[in-house]
Amino acid sequence: MQPTLVFTLCLFFIAAAFATADYVRPQPRKTLEFPWNSKPASYPQQVHISLAGDNHMRISWITDDKSAPSVVKYGTSPGTYSSTAQGESTSYSYLFYNSGKIHHTVIGPLEPDTVYFYQCGNQGSEFQLKTPPAEFPVTFAVVGDLGQTGWTKSTLDHIDLCKYDIHLLPGDLSYADYVQRRWDTFGELVQPLASARPWMVTEGNHEKERILLFNDGFESYNARWKMPFKESGSSSNLYYSFEVAGTHVIMLGSYTDYDMYSDQYNWLKDDLSKVDREKTPWLLVLFHVPWYNSNEAHQGEGDWMMAAMEPLLHAASVDVVLSGHVHAYERSKRINKGKPDPCGAVHITIGDGGNKEGLARKYKNPQPEWSVFREASFGHGELKIANSTHAFWSWHRNDDDEPIKSDEVWITSLASSRCLAEKSHELRKILMAP
């Protein structure tokens, strides 16, 4: 081979290597179009499920027919329903929009880690769900700021490939942004996943649709996405908790009062006082606006909530805090009061579900000491809690429709460390304060 040819080939391969090493960020994708629903008025639409207290599940769906019954038949064999549950319904009006009949029916008691087949309102298709396990391991799929674009579809397709038990969503669901019909299309978009595994959500700014003094701002969200707030002693659908397989999960509200005199703060103290780390060694918290964020987007927006609530979460030895809002991914070291702290929580921003606003691409430089990994790409997270001491977190970037595992880390529980004992006095002091 001629030396010139060899040299040219070498240059070609070096250039090719650099070309593949550079990550080319994909372009935004359009908001999805949805054909008008032509099903009979009594057919269930927008079916989704959520945990509703010990061994129970809430089935939620909508019918155009206002006389359709709020009944769910279910059993462990397809087409054979050994149990029936009667639920409740609601509806709401928003300017010129009138919602369908929104049904919420709690079924159970259910066996753990079991597939159930169910039918809503004696009409339409049969659905199936799997209940979460009673013991470790348990896997959470996590993503916020979903919306309903081509990237949302890509994210949901990737989550569908993962073996998970529960979907956690730290706010900003539909991006309906006052257009109520977009809540309906979002419900249809997520139905294949949300009818099969519980979706546990909390509110973001895009759930707040307040028009002057005419409404409370969360009418649509509260009517459609009813969470187990009563089951967890909360007076508001905007904050609640639940327990599953050795894990206590607290869903907080970034857009309702959180100061130390607020209902939310006092409910949080009460909820934390009941957590038994022998029974639930893992303690997770979700809310929308991140407290630790080195992206230029939404800088400082979580500062007031952090000032009010971080001392309490730190004293309670929260393991992981998951938030959204910033349309990018970031993972911190264990941190408290702005500094790395082995007894602090790992903070993860995962607001990269695929919404219409696109990615938050600009980061503050230099990267803060507490920030371990950050990237502006669409994707989702998976938290597999293996046992009482170890959990595996991974972030999966949507890369031209291929799920790519881009960040991963083993996390050790604070319940298995000295932190719990060291902070017990601090926690008691905060919990006892008036």
Ligand SMILES: [Fe+2]
């Ligand atoms: Fe947001």
